[in-house]
Amino acid sequence: MVGASVERRLYFEDVQMNVPLETPGVTLTETHTALFASLTLSRPVDPGAIPDLVPLCMSSGLGWRVPQPPLVVLAFMGFEWRFLKPTRVGDTIRSVSKTVAKRSMKDGGVVIEERSILNQRGEVVQSGRLTLLVAKRPSA
């Protein structure tokens, strides 16, 4: 493997079904809103409001901060998502996810992850299902 690292990785074969994984939290700040606005070239209407897509985007990064190696995702294929409650500057979000389906394919496998984003009061602010193409363990 080119650029192979010593970092441990999880492959399709390692994915366990229905095991909930909870991430640490991250506090949403006005800086997140400003960075996101400058990246997407959009104007924040209300500087105290967190743009709808920010918690979703940050939940992928939160998935890297759990006590297990990252999944070798080859491609993000799609998702279905619901925005249930707004988030504001000062809210602290975390994500809880589990694999609800996995299907082996010729090259890799498809994993369906159910993910919810919770705020500091334990309210689900966003949730949905993500479809990922994950690598199979390379044969030694």
Add this chain to the structure above:
Amino acid sequence: MSGEPVVYFEDIQLGEQYTSPGRTVTEADIVIFAGLSGDYNVLHTDAEHMKASLFGERIAHGLLGLSIQQGLLDRVVPGQAVGPLAAVKWKFKGPIKIGDTIHVEARVAAKKDGERSDAGLITVERRVVNQRGEVVQEGETDHVVGRRPV
């Protein structure tokens, strides 16, 4: 609030179409998004690793493409017509590479009554198209839009 006129549910026509300006996705966009989201997957951050991959180079995060199209579409939709998101169904169909120029083609696909009597639900079909006319992302978004006060 901006000085733009308020757009109500009644003002949005079924079948209405919008085409956004284009935007060239840069390496800086990907680096900033990796930092903001904390998603450091090698797909987006390791140029050497990606040389040997199917894509041949780093690609933009799918959610970066989604975020950029949201900003692009906001520039052509009047007022806050397609206001806060209620739901998204989305497919990532092809990679967005550094230097690709994308734009959004969108259409109001449905208007429905929502759970609230003072607002309706609109569904917008969106396609993210690159400089070669390839659809790299597509999906639909639902929005709650206030009705004109009586």
